[in-house]
Amino acid sequence: xxxxxxxxxxxxxxxxxxxxxxxxxxxxxxxxxxxxxxxxxxxxxxxxxxxxx
Numbered sequence: 489x490x491x492x493x494x495x496x497x498x499x500x501x502x503x504x505x506x507x508x509x510x511x512x513x514x515x516x517x518x519x520x521x522x523x524x525x526x527x528x529x530x531x532x533x534x535x536x537x538x539x540x541x
Contacts, residue, residue: 497505509519 505519506516509516512519
């Protein structure tokens with residue numbers, strides 16, 4: 489399921505993401521979604537590792 493959101497980003501962030509998205513043949517929103525999912529997964533993995541004895 490997807491939902492529309494509105495963000496305010498710095499110009500240099502927008503330009504950088506657009507460039508990376510274009511290089512990977514993805515839309516801006518697809519690329520942002522992928523990056524955020526990876527960040528969340530990484531954070532979850534780090535937190536679960538910290539809990540292990």
